[in-house]
Amino acid sequence: MQHSTVQGYLVMRLVVSAELSFRIVVDLEYDPADPYAVRLTFHLPGDAPVTWVFARELLLDGIGRPAGEGDVHVHPVGGELSEVCIVLHSPAGDALLRSSAPPLIAFLARTDRLVPMGQELTGGEIDAQLADILGGCER
Helix, strand or coil, rough: CCCCCEEEEEEEEEECCCCCCCEEEEEEEEEECCCEEEEEEEEECCCCCECCCCCCCCHHHHHHEECCCCCCEEEECCCCCCEEEEEEEECCCEEEEEEEEEHHHHHHHHHHHHHHCCCCCCCCHHHHHHHHHHHHHHC
């Protein structure tokens, strides 16, 4: 079965300090085959691209209020949904990224048109996944 993905890109700022930040290109991707996740691929100068995968709902929640536990935290900056901060924690270090909120909102709206939030699995898909899980228990 052929399915489409939602793709986009935006420019974020990688914040090094209060005085220093770099503009980086970020590819956004949503694939309905993995309906709960979004992929952000960061293109850092001189380095191979780095992809982070995290919950679509986390990105949506973080636009309006602080959200996230563990390795990914998202929160609004200022008022009126103008800017979003994404904090990524890894063994190699932490990254603080700032993005304009409207392109993220537009991307999430496109994902919602493809697979509405809360309707990631329906009917037959749930039955098929349950059968896969229960089939593995019979071995």
